Amino acid sequence: MWDFPLRLLGGLHYLVLAHQASWDDIGGALDQHQEFLSRWTEEQDVQTNEVQRAWALLPGFLSLADGRPFDLLELGPSAGLNLMWDRYRYRYETGEWGTGALELTGDDRTPPPAELFARRVSVARRRGIDLNPVDVTTEHGARLLQSFVWPDQTARLERLRRAIETVRDDPPELMRGDYVQSLPALLSDRREGTQLVVFQSASTMYLDPSAMTKVRAALHEAARDEPLVYLTTGRAPEDDGFALEVERYPDGGSSRLAVFDFHGEWLDWGR
Numbered sequence: 001m002w003d004f005p006l007r008l009l010g011g012l013h014y015l016v017l018a019h020q021a022s023w024d025d026i027g028g029a030l031d032q033h034q035e036f037l038s039r040w041t042e043e044q045d046v047q048t049n050e051v052q053r054a055w056a057l058l059p060g061f062l063s064l065a066d067g068r069p070f071d072l073l074e075l076g077p078s079a080g081l082n083l084m085w086d087r088y089r090y091r092y093e094t095g096e097w098g099t100g101a102l103e104l105t106g107d108d109r110t111p112p113p114a115e116l117f118a119r120r121v122s123v124a125r126r127r128g129i130d131l132n133p134v135d136v137t138t139e140h141g142a143r144l145l146q147s148f149v150w151p152d153q154t155a156r157l158e159r160l161r162r163a164i165e166t167v168r169d170d171p172p173e174l175m176r177g178d179y180v181q182s183l184p185a186l187l188s189d190r191r192e193g194t195q196l197v198v199f200q201s202a203s204t205m206y207l208d209p210s211a212m213t214k215v216r217a218a219l220h221e222a223a224r225d226e227p228l229v230y231l232t233t234g235r236a237p238e239d240d241g242f243a244l245e246v247e248r249y250p251d252g253g254s255s256r257l258a259v260f261d262f263h264g265e266w267l268d269w270g271r
């Protein structure tokens with residue numbers, strides 16, 4: 001199992017966060033919690049949700065705004081932290097946007113145009129579907145997500161904790177399932193007067209090409225009567241981060257908006 005070390009460290013961090021173990025006595029923790037750790041490493045996938053990506057996604061969402069409220073559907077949201085993107089505060093070289101307890105900023109090497117940050121949006125609905133959705137309204141869910149952020153990454157942990165609080169205030173609708181199978185049904189549930197925006201970050205990269213073809217076919221089919229947009233992270237030309245792309249359906253036309261760091265630390269708008 002290639003990710004065994006990550007699982008083991010995640011399990012140990014989970015115990016530390018639960019005040020059942022200490023980093024000062026790893027040997028003791030391995031002895032004392034042998035049963036828990038062997039079950040955890042066997043059963044618990046590495047599960048993350050990087051809210052810093054919202055800093056790179058935000059200008060993409062703003063560029064899609066057409067005056068109607070958004071009807072959001074996220075593919076692979078994990079705990080849905082990025083489904084709450086409009087509830088955070090953002091800072092860029094060219095402007096600021098939003099309010100909220102969590103401020104996100106980064107290195108905008110090529111910043112998005114200032115006029116984007118004058119746009120106001122509203123969200124009518126936020127849904128997400130994940131094979132393993134994480135319910136951070138529970139102690140276990142919140143601890144699980146934190147356990148896969150390493151303890152010396154203090155800024156990242158702090159961001160995560162604030163995002164968890166935001167979710168807890170008004171949790172999005174998270175469904176358990178495989179979006180490759182469930183997408184047609186989810187897309188047939190449209191809200192009148194809204195703009196359907198399907199999005200994903202760091203999830204479809206795990207699909208094989210035939211599954212991705214199925215996802216695109218579902219988007220195409222669902223947009224026959226009413227258009228929809230798909231905001232997605234793909235491969236950057238130089239493979240140094242994600243490409244932020246918009247696909248517009250039913251025609252499927254695609255354009256690249258930016259390239260950003262895999263975790264959203266830097267952003268090159270327009271590359």
Ligand SMILES: C[S@@+](CC[C@H](N)C(=O)[O-])C[C@H]1O[C@@H](n2cnc3c(N)ncnc32)[C@H](O)[C@@H]1O
Nearest residue numbers: 049050076078130131132177178179201202203
């Ligand atoms: C690396 S995480 C990224 C989570 C989040 N999108 C982010 O940017 O932080 C990938 C997520 O996609 C989910 N996932 C992968 N394939 C899926 C599928 N076919 N159906 C539903 N969820 C899937 C995984 O369970 C996991 O929660």
